[in-house]
Amino acid sequence: xxxxxxxxxxxxxxxxxxxxxxxxxxxxxxxxxxxxxxxxxxxxxxxxxxxxxxxxxxxxxxxxxxxxxxxxxxxxxxxxxxxxxxxxxxxxxxxxxxxxxxxxxxxxxxxxxxxxxxxxxxxxxxxxxxxxxxxxxxxxxxxxxxxxxxxxxxxxxxxxxxxxxxxxxxxxxxxxxxxxxxxxxxxxxxxxxxxxxxxxxxxxxxxxxxxxxxxxxxxxxxxxxxxxxxxxxxxxxxxxxxxxxxxxxxxxxxxxxxxxxxxxxxxxxxxxxxxxxxxxxxxxxxxxxxxxxxxxxxxxxxxxxxxxxxxxxxxxxxxxxxxxxxxxxxxxxxxxxxxxxxxxxxxxxxxxxxxxxxxxxxxxxxxxxxxxxxxxxxxxxxxxxxxxxxxxxxx
Numbered sequence: 001x002x003x004x005x006x007x008x009x010x011x012x013x014x015x016x017x018x019x020x021x022x023x024x025x026x027x028x029x030x031x032x033x034x035x036x037x038x039x040x041x042x043x044x045x046x047x048x049x050x051x052x053x054x055x056x057x058x059x060x061x062x063x064x065x066x067x068x069x070x071x072x073x074x075x076x077x078x079x080x081x082x083x084x085x086x087x088x089x090x091x092x093x094x095x096x097x098x099x100x101x102x103x104x105x106x107x108x109x110x111x112x113x114x115x116x117x118x119x120x121x122x123x124x125x126x127x128x129x130x131x132x133x134x135x136x137x138x139x140x141x142x143x144x145x146x147x148x149x150x151x152x153x154x155x156x157x158x159x160x161x162x163x164x165x166x167x168x169x170x171x172x173x174x175x176x177x178x179x180x181x182x183x184x185x186x187x188x189x190x191x192x193x194x195x196x197x198x199x200x201x202x203x204x205x206x207x208x209x210x211x212x213x214x215x216x217x218x219x220x221x222x223x224x225x226x227x228x229x230x231x232x233x234x235x236x237x238x239x240x241x242x243x244x245x246x247x248x249x250x251x252x253x254x255x256x257x258x259x260x261x262x263x264x265x266x267x268x269x270x271x272x273x274x275x276x277x278x279x280x281x282x283x284x285x286x287x288x289x290x291x292x293x294x295x296x297x298x299x300x301x302x303x304x305x306x307x308x309x310x311x312x313x314x315x316x317x318x319x320x321x322x323x324x325x326x327x328x329x330x331x332x333x334x335x336x337x338x339x340x341x342x343x344x345x346x347x348x349x350x351x352x353x354x355x356x357x358x359x360x361x362x363x364x365x366x367x368x369x370x371x372x373x374x375x376x377x378x379x380x381x382x383x384x385x386x387x388x389x390x391x392x393x394x395x
Contacts (some may be wrong), residue, residue, distance in 0.1 A: 027229035028153040029079040030160065036060040039075055043084040047077075047140045053315045054130050054137040055294075062288045063132060066280040070094055071131065072168065076157040078150070086150050087140045088157050092126045093172060095274060124169050126162050128154065129177030132274050133320065134357075138177055151189035206356045208348055215346045226393035230342065234337045240334040241302065243344060247295045249286040255297070256283045258306045262325030264374055282311060282323060289313065294350065296343040298326070298336055310340040312347035312356075 036057050048055040070093045071245045078086035129138035141150050154176075162171040176195060181318060212218045219227050237244070247255065260279040267276060285293050292314035298307045308326030312319050321344040326336040348356045 004017060008266050023169045026156045028085070028156070029081070029155055030153075031077045031079070032157075032161065032164070033075040033077075034073065035064060036073070036075055039067060039077060039087075040084075043077055045085055045140055047084055047087040050143070050316075051140040052133075052135055052137050052318075053289075053313065054133045054135065054142050055087070059285075059286055060089065062294070063130075063281075066278040066284050068132070068275040068277055068281075071275055072165075074126075074161045074165075078153045078157060083142075085142045085145050086153060088128060088154055089130065089138055089157065090126060090161060090216065091131055092124055092161075092165060093131075093170070093275065094124050094169070095173075096224045112274040123173065124165075124171040125173040126158060126165075126171045127175045130173070131177070132277060132281070133322075135315070135320065148189050152193075155190060155193045187371055206348070207343065208345075208353055208355060212349050215342070215349065218345060218349065221394050223393055223395055233338050234342070236335055237298070237339050239301055242298050242307065242334060243301045244296060244298050244339060246347075247286075247297055249290065249292040252286040252295050254304060256280065259283075259295075259297075259309050259325065262306060262309055262327060263323055265327070265328050266325045277323070285311070285313065292351065294347040296340070296347060307334075308336040308340050310343050310347075312344055312351065314351045314353065317353065318355040318357075319348040319351050321348070321356050 032037070036044070038367075039057075041057065044057060048057075049128045053059055060073070060075075067073070074088075074090040074092060076088040076090075077084055078088065127138075129136075135314055139150075139154055141147055158174055158176075159283050162174065165171060174195075176190065209221065212221070219230060222230070252259065254278065256279050263282075282295065286295055294312045295309060296311075297309045298304070300307070305327075307330045308324075310324045311322040321341075324337075324340055326340060331337060344356060
């Protein structure tokens with residue numbers, strides 16, 4: 001009992017220190033914007049040019065042109081004097097329990113408590129990052145800057161955005177979304193602001209060899225059993241009378257409704273559905289990014305509706321395997337999903353990318369300091385992300 005009291009006292013003291021840190025100015029200057037066109041373009045481009053395409057002004061302008069229902073963008077530039085040192089891209093929206101993942105933990109009684117608590121959530125959440133992408137797309141720091149000095153400024157920017165947005169309702173949860181899994185120091189920098197790490201479902205990462213100039217080159221480097229399995233699935237698609245083709249921007253626009261309906265068939269089965277993209281989002285990306293955005297579809301050789309699609313977006317030296325959708329009924333008789341995954345590899349090679357996708361995690365905090373202890377406990381009761389299988393299909 002005495003040890004428990006000591007632990008409680010220690011936690012209260014630590015919480016008080018974090019409260020003082022969180023409510024102390026970082027010493028930086030800030031400029032806030034509701035639209036990316038309001039930000040000074042040369043400063044934003046200077047900070048984001050070596051980061052993900054999802055932080056670029058063209059991407060964010062396209063997003064604003066077809067923003068999902070309920071999503072509100074926020075932007076900030078952070079300055080040391082007159083020098084821009086960091087850019088922040090954030091989004092806010094209202095969430096409900098229906099959008100959150102559900103599952104069983106190893107402690108059923110805590111799981112029931114967690115689900116009852118989550119079911120009561122109908123509040124706004126502020127996300128530092130992009131809910132329409134995955135990757136570290138919430139911040140960009142100037143070259144040569146020490147991130148440990150800038151993360152307090154990011155935390156202050158998020159605090160100011162939340163306080164300034166009260167006319168739209170109280171924002172109780174703040175998430176720093178999709179940080180690189182190999183940068184644990186970020187979690188350490190934000191822990192004193194009461195952020196808690198939350199692992200998300202892992203992405204598969206494929207390093208593309210320079211010697212792969214075609215999908216056939218990729219297959220040649222595989223072990224025979226893996227190569228034979230893939231070739232059989234390709235034959236199954238062909239024997240079903242289907243073909244895999246790439247669409248240009250005009251063709252994507254012409255098939256926008258079909259593509260969106262296929263997306264919804266997959267989206268409706270996802271464990272977490274915070275937002276739903278609009279019909280114009282994929283055609284908008286295809287038009288804006290041209291050859292750097294690829295849309296591959298599966299359809300019958302004799303014509304007819306699309307049965308599946310997948311998109312890939314060039315991101316610097318890599319590529320993001322983006323949205324996917326397919327007809328679930330048609331997938332019962334043909335390996336549509338696997339064929340679309342192979343198309344991501346084909347598109348990555350065509351884009352001359354060095355890698356596809358990346359592994360990430362998130363940080364989460366509640367605006368009420370005392371409830372951050374509850375947030376930490378609740379996160380432990382949520383289902384763990386499924387581990388990606390470790391395989392070595394190559395020679």
